Amino acid sequence: MKKHLGHIFLVDDNHDMRFYLSDMLILLGYTIDSYDNATSFLEQSMDISPAVVLLDMRMPGLNGLELQAKLDALGRKTPIVFISGESNKDEIIEAFRLGAVDFLLKPFNREKLCQVVDKALDMDRQRNHEFINTDAVRRSFATLSAREQEIFVLIVQGQTNKGIAEVTGIQPGTAKKHRATVYQKFGVNTSAELISQCKGVELSKLMQVQTLTEQ
Structure with missing residues (x-):
């Protein structure tokens, strides 16, 4: 039985990229929900853990940075890894300032992608563990x-x-x-x-x- 490695929210307006990445990552053992725009992701995704948002930068409607800021305002702490075919230095700097785990420029190889995704998933597991533990301590303290x-x-x-x-x-x-x-x-x-x-x-x-x- 294939081991479940974690969940990936893939947000990219490029159909071919979504199809390719989804197919590859599912075969590797990840579960995937894919969205062609940021609004669909906000409206349809569930806040689960461990998970990572694999996020394109340039999209119609809300771009990657705007979605990142929106998630922060909503209190959703799922780690974000940016993927982009064309991003300038200021966008990259802003993404990291807002807490992105990494920024991959297309085309990227599978090994690098999996390495970064696994790092983000480990971070989310730790964050979720700390949240659960803190909540348990808070309840006992009360x-x-x-x-x-x-x-x-x-x-x-x-x-x-x-x-x-x-x-x-x-x-x-x-x-x-x-x-x-x-x-x-x-x-x-x-x-x-x-x-x-x-x-x-x-x-x-x-x-x-x-x-x-x-x-």
């Missing part, structure tokens, strides 16, 4: 009381029960009980597990979101 949230932050900072007691003014035994509750609500058994679960999560943003929720 179940903590105000005191438990304070203890949680100190645990993640590496504080012992004695250190937590000194910072907060509570007894070490009370700190130990709060620690156990935090562990239970996060589904972990040690501070190392909790710290690992929270890796990459900005704790200050958790506190800000919780504050806004309570207002």
